Amino acid sequence: MSLPQRCARQLLREPFQRGSLPIFLAPAFSQPRSQCFSTTSPAQSRVGGAPITIPPEVSFKLVDIPETLTRTRGKDIPKFAAEIKGPRGEMSVNIPSFLTVTRDETGQKATLSVQDTDIPHQRAMWGTIRALIQNNILGVSEGHVCVLSMVGVGYRATVEEKATTVEPTYPGQKFVSLKVGFSHPIELGIPKGVEASTPQPTRILLEGVDKRVVTQFAAEIRDWRRPEPYKGKGIFVNGETIKLKAKKIK
Template identity: 75%
Template structure:
């Protein structure tokens, strides 16, 4: 690799930037033809948002006008439409921002989403998010969502109780999950409304519900009481979760 002589380098630095001339061996590196873009695709493309959603025959999807109290939403989103999804498992509602267009084809049972301004970063970000929420709602009212929690550890077990001593019920007929995960007292958690919990085995907890966010959020709350640790592999695992074991530190 060749370098500029010290005398030439000092002379080049003393000259104004506009008058400086690059040596011949550096000219190809700074030529305009070498300026390249990192991506040549259009910013409007979204792999998740642009995909069509299949609606089962037993599910009905309707768009209704939003009430005045929810028309103005937070930040950059203005809610004008609400998607009403009905199925054999239940009914769910989803707020649709004003910049997002929902088109449902009754003949093919396909639903597509599009945005009004593809150059807006916020609209592109919410495009795939709203589409994922809509698909989760359609699956929830037709099939339901399931979370399976596995308890690994000596003496770890769970039961479903109709009453609790440390937690007060928040709605009539609420049940509670009682955990024995190594503490001196049992952990009691109230099951949220709309979620069904069962224990097919003493070390298994099955959560079922229509809304995916509620099911996974309650599973995360249970997991927080005994998160999987990497040395003995003990803890509460959600949906086939695995953890890489570490070697013990020997002094």
């Protein structure tokens, strides 16, 4: 062990002996304390703790889940679910057992709380379940919308009743036909519960109650022509923008 290391150990073992520490270091060792890097006090989840507004035309109630329908793989088994009904449809969300849903006296707002905010899993699911409930309330009352813009020479889109390359998965299914520079036709089946229309040849409007289904179908359409950064061509979702790059000059 080198001399500086031995001196450092001696200073740590005997910090209060006279003459073992310089005068300017004595206050630091006289009051040892642990201090966090963050100076802010811990706070609850900003998303999970926010109240949920329930419109008058939406019905929100909690129902028990039968034991035969509960999953046993996860850490928590949900015992009740939130049923949300509105003019556009009906949705449900399974509520974990460590979450508590409280409604006010008027019934127009609901808040979520967890048993222990120090557990990371509960804190994470707190905001997730609150966001799912809020999305479902918005879906059954107003609906979710995705607008796809097609930028490129000859890019077109139409909604067809039948398809030649894809078989329908449910009765009455419609298909989105894309012309985005391929020699073969691109036909995508519209998922159940989603309405598609083309107000313009280069615009696709998707509407539905379930936000996850609507955005997933929009992502599948976008994958056929992702926006490229040199000419700015591609399929853009909901006002998506990209930063153009300079052309490579050899």
